[in-house]
Amino acid sequence: SHDIEYTNSFNIFGASSGAGSWSDDDFTSSSVGTGNAGPDESFLRRGAQVFATREPVLSKSECESLIREAQKAIAAGSGAKLEVDLSRKDWERTNSDIGEARLSGLPPDTLNRLRSILNDRLYPMLESRYGVPDLTAYDGLILGSIAPSQSQPVHRDASLLTLNIPLSDSHDYTGGGTYIEGISELDTPLVIERGHVLCHASGVMHAGNAIKTGERWVLVIFCIARDEPQIARRCHAGGLAAFDDDNLEGAFEYFEAGLSVAPGDHLLHMGAGRVQHAWGKSSASFKSLKAAADLYLLDQRAQIALGDALMAQKRPRAALRRFDKALSAIGDRDLLDGAWMPLKALTWNARVSAATCALLCAEAEAEKSKKDMGWSRSRLPEAVGRLSTALRPCPDNGYIQSMRERAVELLRSAE
Numbered sequence: 001s002h003d004i005e006y007t008n009s010f011n012i013f014g015a016s017s018g019a020g021s022w023s024d025d026d027f028t029s030s031s032v033g034t035g036n037a038g039p040d041e042s043f044l045r046r047g048a049q050v051f052a053t054r055e056p057v058l059s060k061s062e063c064e065s066l067i068r069e070a071q072k073a074i075a076a077g078s079g080a081k082l083e084v085d086l087s088r089k090d091w092e093r094t095n096s097d098i099g100e101a102r103l104s105g106l107p108p109d110t111l112n113r114l115r116s117i118l119n120d121r122l123y124p125m126l127e128s129r130y131g132v133p134d135l136t137a138y139d140g141l142i143l144g145s146i147a148p149s150q151s152q153p154v155h156r157d158a159s160l161l162t163l164n165i166p167l168s169d170s171h172d173y174t175g176g177g178t179y180i181e182g183i184s185e186l187d188t189p190l191v192i193e194r195g196h197v198l199c200h201a202s203g204v205m206h207a208g209n210a211i212k213t214g215e216r217w218v219l220v221i222f223c224i225a226r227d228e229p230q231i232a233r234r235c236h237a238g239g240l241a242a243f244d245d246d247n248l249e250g251a252f253e254y255f256e257a258g259l260s261v262a263p264g265d266h267l268l269h270m271g272a273g274r275v276q277h278a279w280g281k282s283s284a285s286f287k288s289l290k291a292a293a294d295l296y297l298l299d300q301r302a303q304i305a306l307g308d309a310l311m312a313q314k315r316p317r318a319a320l321r322r323f324d325k326a327l328s329a330i331g332d333r334d335l336l337d338g339a340w341m342p343l344k345a346l347t348w349n350a351r352v353s354a355a356t357c358a359l360l361c362a363e364a365e366a367e368k369s370k371k372d373m374g375w376s377r378s379r380l381p382e383a384v385g386r387l388s389t390a391l392r393p394c395p396d397n398g399y400i401q402s403m404r405e406r407a408v409e410l411l412r413s414a415e
């Protein structure tokens with residue numbers, strides 16, 4: 001399927017032939033950290049690096065004309081997806097989204113213009129950044145959203161390298177930009193200017209961020225390379241599709257095949273864990289989740305899922321260790337201005353779960369030994385603090401309030 005995709009794409013969009021005259025000075029860059037850029041990172045030079053151009057690469061009028069073409073295609077229905085794209089089909093969309101135009105549905109003269117932009121500017125740029133020859137644009141989208149919109153789920157793209165080019169002036173919207181997991185301490189979305197190019201390994205975990213006001217259009221182009229069939233990425237997609245079809249055996253085979261070429265890929269471990277869970281093999285599923293949590297430290301979801309699983313097994317102390325680990329890795333980044341909303345939600349839950357575990361342990365201790373409640377003395381203050389933090393966005397939450405009251409009460413009697 002790689003060869004078929006490559007040939008089809010080559011026929012429409014041509015392919016790269018050299019790195020042109022791009023140099024490091026043309027870009028700002030930052031790293032998501034070695035090992036965090038997906039299963040094909042090692043095929044790329046500087047695969048964990050995310051680059052943004054210092055100057056626009058598409059002119060204002062090029063950007064405006066692409067928006068107009070996309071609007072026309074969306075209105076005519078010709079930009080609609082022709083086939084179900086498995087990597088995107090379960091994404092939620094809100095009514096507020098204007099829609100998206102597939103590049104393949106745009107008129108031939110627009111495609112020809114895009115082809116020359118790719119050949120003259122964008123392919124050489126990618127080749128200069130990542131050292132990969134024979135790139136072609138497998139697919140692309142012009143996405144439009146109108147406020148208030150929802151953020152995309154954090155995801156990988158179904159390609160090797162991704163180009164992301166805002167077509168709207170950044171004054172036309174607030175919020176927006178692209179969230180790139182691990183790119184900075186602050187974990188806030190990257191907003192780049194119209195016509196500038198952001199590029200990254202498609203395996204970097206990322207998402208389009210919700211806009212609060214206005215309208216935002218962005219062109220994303222997904223590139224593949226002739227000599228890199230991306231077996232692990234394809235196995236992951238195949239596994240998810242089989243899982244959706246309730247074909248658990250098939251799904252597991254796909255994930256295992258993926259892991260045989262990319263043993264360090266956290267998403268493949270998560271996939272295997274989902275199948276094992278569905279099979280009721282809880283210790284195998286636990287092991288897969290643990291592998292995922294240990295392999296990819298930028299996302300605490302696996303760690304927190306381990307905590308939830310331990311809670312369900314009525315092991316609050318072991319669960320608390322997982323929540324502690326996750327919360328210390330997050331380090332209150334969720335409380336910063338402009339923090340990524342899903343991180344806020346995840347961390348809020350983790351704080352409440354951690355406090356729940358601490359309360360369960362303290363209750364048990366109070367029941368067992370009325371005399372020395374050493375554990376409660378040392379751990380309850382933190383639980384009270386976590387509940388206070390959780391109350392900040394919802395001070396009237398009676399459930400959290402009563403938990404905090406109980407924690408304070410237990411702490412008093414422990415002291």
Ligand SMILES: O=C(O)CCC(=O)C(=O)O
Nearest residue numbers: 177178207208209218220
């Ligand atoms: O909206 C953005 O900046 C990112 C879009 C994206 O990642 C995608 O559509 O795959």
Ligand SMILES: [Fe+2]
Nearest residue numbers: 155156157206
């Ligand atoms: Fe994406």
